[in-house]
Amino acid sequence: MRKNRVLAIVMAVLMVMTLIPSVVFASAAPSGALDGTLKIKGSATVGTTLSADYSKVKPEGITDDLVDFSWSLKDGDLLTEVSTDKSYKIDETAVGLPIVLKITGKEDKGISGSLTAATYEVSETEEEAKALAAQKKEEAKDSGKTEKAADSEDSSSETDPADSADTEAAGETEENSGSQNDSSEETGTDSQEFSYSAEITTEDGSGILDFGSAEEGYTVIPDAQYVSIKNTGTGELNFKNMSPDHFMVADIDDQPLKAGETTTAWIVPREGLSVGEYKDTITYETEEGVNISFEADFTVKEAQNADPGEIPDSGKDQEKTYKLSVADDNSELTFDTLTEGYEELETRTVTICNDGSENVTLVQPTADHFDVTPVTSVETEGNIQLASGEEQMFTIQPKKGLSAQSNPYEDEIVFSVEEDEAARATVTARVSVKEAVKEEPSVSVDPAEWDFGSLEQGYDTAPEAKTITVTNTGTVAVRLAQPTAVNYEVGTITSEVINPDESASFTVQPKTGLSANQYNGRISVKDIDGNTLTSVSVSFAVTEPQPVYDLSISPESLEFGTSEEGYKNAPAVQTVTVTNTGNTSITLKQPGSDYYIIGELSALELSTGSSATFTVQPKNGLTQGEYLEDISVFNSGNVSCYVNAHFSVSKKTVTANNLTGIKKPSDIKDLPNGTEKSQKALKLPSTVKITTTKGETKASVKWDVKGCSYNPSSADRQIFNVKGTVILPDGVKNPDNISTVIAVSVTVKAYKGTQAKETENKITGIDANGKYDTNSKITFTAVGAGMDNESPKKGDTRYLPGSWKITETRTWDAAPYTATFRVSKAGQYTLAVTFKQQKYNGSKWENTGSESSKKVTFNVSQAASVTATITPNPSVTGTITPNPSVTGTNKKSAVQTGDSTPIVPFAIILVAAAACIGGILVYRKNKK
Structure with a gap:
């Protein structure tokens, strides 16, 4: 029996040990909205690595894996993101700028909202950082701000970097957020301290809200009254919820109250209070330790049991009076002078008092030139009810659309009651409307003048277009017409309408084909009605070209073949054309030859671009030989112009086919820059003409392209020779050892360059x-x-x-x-x-x-924020009934255990326990 108990204990212990990871070590992962104060670890100096400090961030247990990071440099209103890593190493680009850290909760891990913190301006050295912190501290003292106690660990603050020069901790409008409050050991600088204070005022300034009295068992709660609460400190205030015994009050828990801001809160007595006099001191408390109070008074009287047979006093002996007055002697209202076409209107208020003994029905007043509207009112069937001793506030403002006139508009606004026409209160309102001063448009151009230089007559490409920027320097929008010009191409203006301080642009470029002249002018910038607003001075010169004498001849060579000696019929006539390719007229002279018959020139005077022709034919009776001759066309421009003529006469008795000559190929000109270094690309002929004793034929050529000096990657103009070796056809001999090496001249144009256009620059x-x-x-x-x-x-x-x-x-x-x-x-x-x-x-x-x-x-x-409105009492028309507010903390999220305990050791323990139990059972069985 004892052994059984021992066995049971051992098994129980082992079982409990296996449960330790899920019972002892399990812990709930943090969840909810970020709150509290975010800090930045590290000195705000170059070379320091900054990281987030969560010691004062709620919920507790926040780690780097639960949030996203954004590190930014703050330059005025501009935040430039520099990193989204968990830490940020400061470099020299951050000197002089604060660094802002924003963490945002990961919704999928149960964390919502965001927090922001910032450093002082980054310094280059630790000493400079400490000096800057001391300076900030002194500035805070000089501005009247008090230092927060160093041991205040549970407070948080929030400031707007756009409104404060002493701290750069940016608050979030829609989310809970905290500000930087680091110690000098953590950031290398003294932190910004805040003061916390507030003041509360009642509507009459007395500090007491008097709700009067009611009889026991009352069912109508007195109207709500209001207090104003102003944050007079430098830090934000977070108010606690409260619930006084005898009064209902509005909680200020929708969002923190920023420094300098004011909010209002309603207060009403609770329903069902017993008989007694209630003078309660109601205190609003904040998490920062600020307490502000006011007094609320309300009396509950015993119910008066009237005799059922008693007839109440009809009041006949009491005289009824009806009287209205204007509070604060505010019966004269003079509004600021308006300008015709006005949009914004000034609003004034007047308060009408019921000084009579009876409740009255106010008649809604009207006026010719002013709008009169009740601010708040108790209405019955559209009429304004005003009890004796009470007041009604009205707003008065000029009507829209009043035209300008020399005398002011003046209305007598009469407030009266239905019960007595004699009970009246009068307010005189007046306003002047002056004529609107017509604002003249004003624009400027940049540049105001531009010189496109000069080109020779006959230019093919105009100067580069210039962009003209038109800026509205006035106070009214301008609608522009498209500029035009006679001798210039004007691009389409980029915007027809430009508002004040905005710009539009168009391009200007001289036209092509202009004759020699000076083209100075002004391109007017006009509005849509044709009024000239400004102009741009432009100039461009086209000069007379220098005389150029040049002739071309086609073809450049004439091949008449081979005829046997004693031929009777000369080869056919060939025609040569001479063209004036210069820019100046040229006079030609009739060419002549010893071996060829030259026909008459068709024209001797050649203007630019015109041509003349003549014919060439070998003479009859030429003896055996090679007749290779340059037939020149002399001219007044001394331009070299000739045609190479070749004719061969062979002996009849010659039977051998021997090489007698090789005709030189024509030069290759004006190839495009970058042409490939190859025979085909360089347009080198694959064959050339050769003459033999049997006549004319063709022979192939092997060109030494690689050996030429041509560089395809050069942007310069190149002229080079390519050598080639003529391969004689089968049967052609070369007994006279005529050189078979030929060369051709090749010209490759220079690279002009690709010009990038500034209009193609863009921002995406x-x-x-x-x-x-x-x-x-x-x-x-x-x-x-x-x-x-x-x-x-x-x-x-x-x-x-x-x-x-x-x-x-x-x-x-x-x-x-x-x-x-x-x-x-x-x-x-x-x-x-x-x-x-x-x-x-x-x-x-x-x-x-x-x-x-x-x-x-x-x-x-500005990112939108939402403010809830609470209505205190639904039973009274026009009053407010408090409703529960919904905040981000009401959101539900899945529970995460956060258990990172290693399970392997406990699995081993469980196996060992099973082994032990098995061993004991075997032992017992064997023993039995």
Whole structure:
């Protein structure tokens, strides 16, 4: 029996040990919305690595794996994201700027909301950082801010970096957030301290809310009264919920009350209070230790049991009086002078008092030139009810659309009651409306003048177009007409309407084909009605060309073949054409020859582009021999112009086929730059003409292309010779050892270069006139024209992004030309990117000194926040009934144990326990 008990104990112990990981070591993972104070570990100096400190962040147990990170440099209203890692190492680009850390909870891990913290401006050394912290501390003291106690571990604060120069901890509008409050040991700088204080005022300034009295068993609760609470400190206040015994009050728990802000809260007596006099001191408390109080008074009287047979006093002996008055003697209202076409209206208020003994029904007053509206009222069938001794507030403002006149508009506004026409109160309202001063449009152009230089008459390519920027320097929008010009091409203007401080642009370029002259003029910039607003002075000169004498002849050679000696019929006549390819007229002279018959020139005077012809034919009776002759056409321009004529006369008795000559191939001219170094690309002929004793034939040529000096990668103009060896056909002999090596001259044009256009520079990733909010991260990329030219040649140009600016200039040293930023303050901003022009010199890109700018304008709006409205009493029309508010803490999330205990050791224990039990059972069985 004892052995059985021992066995049972051992088994129980082992079983319990296997359960230890899930019972002892299990712990709930943190969940809920981020709250409390986020800190930054590390000194705000160059070279330091910063990280997040969660010691004062709620819920407890937050780790790096539960949040996302965003590290940004803060430049005024601009936040430029620099890292999304868990830590950030400060480099020199951050000097002089605060660093902002924002953590955002991962919803899939049960964490919501975000917190933000910031450092002081980054310093280069630790000593500078400490000096900056001391300076900030002194500035805080000088501005009247008190230091928070160093041991206050449970407080949190929040400031807006756009409103405070002493701290850069950015608060979030929609989410719970904390601010930086690091010790000098953690950040290397003294932290910003906050003061916490508030004041509370009642509507009459007495500090007491008097709700009067009611009889026991009352069912109508007195109307709600209000108190104003103002945060007079420098830190945010987080109010605690409360529930006084005798009064219902509005909780201030929808969001923290920022420094300098004011909120209102309602108070009403509770229903069903017993007889007694209640003078309660009601105190609002904050988590920061601030207490503010006011007194609320309410009396509950015993119910008066009236005799059922008693007739109540009819009041006949009491005289009824009806009287109205204007509070504070505010019966004269003079409004500020308006300008015709006004939109915004000034509003004044007047308070009408019921000074009579009876409740009255106010008649809604009307006026010709003013709108009169009750602020709040108790209405019955559309009429305003006003009890004796009570007041009714009205707003009065001028009506829209009043035209300008010399005298002010004046109305007598009469407040009366239905019960007595004599009971009246009068308010006189007056306002002046002046004529609107017509605002004249004003624009400027940049540049205001431009000289396109000069070109010779006959130019094929006009000077590069110039971009003219038109800027609205006035206060009214301008609708522009399309500029035009006679001798210039004017591009389409980029925007027809430009608002104040906005710009549009168009291009100007001289037309092609202009004759010699000076083309000076002004291109007017006009509005849509034809009014000239400004103009651009332009100039361009076309000069007379220098005399150029040049002739071309076609064909350049004449081949008449071979005839046997004693031939009777000369080869057929061939025609030669001479063309004037210069820009000046030329006079030709009749050519002559000893061996050829030259026909008369068809014309002797050749104007530019005109031609003349003559014929050539070998003479009869020529003896055996080679008749190779250059027939020249002499002229007044002394231009070399000849045609090479060849005719061969052979002996009849000759039977051998011997080489007698090789005809030189024509020169190859004007090949495009970069032509491939090959026979085909260089247009080298595969055969040439040769003459033999049996006549004329063709022979193939082997060209030494590799041996020529041509460089296909050169951007310069090249003239070179290509040598070739003539391969004689079968049966052709060369007994006279005539050289079979020939050469041809080849000309390759120079590379002109590809010019990148600045109009092709662009900014991507951000929308022109786009709308973003203050929580948006904006990422853009600058793309320069010609950036993708990976195989540049000498003379090519391109644009590279150099810098960008919204409030301050930031530069790029190398690709990628991308940046990310956020803007913490609403408004309209302009992103400007400067592109630098570069030119390739044959081995590297060099800056030309020319720059181009590209701009994108976008709008940033404040991220919306939601404020709940609470109605205190649904039974009274126009009052407010309190409703429970819903906050982010009401959200449910799945439970996570967070148990990271290794299970392998406990599995081993479980196996060992099973082995032990098995061994004991075997032992017992064997023993039995």
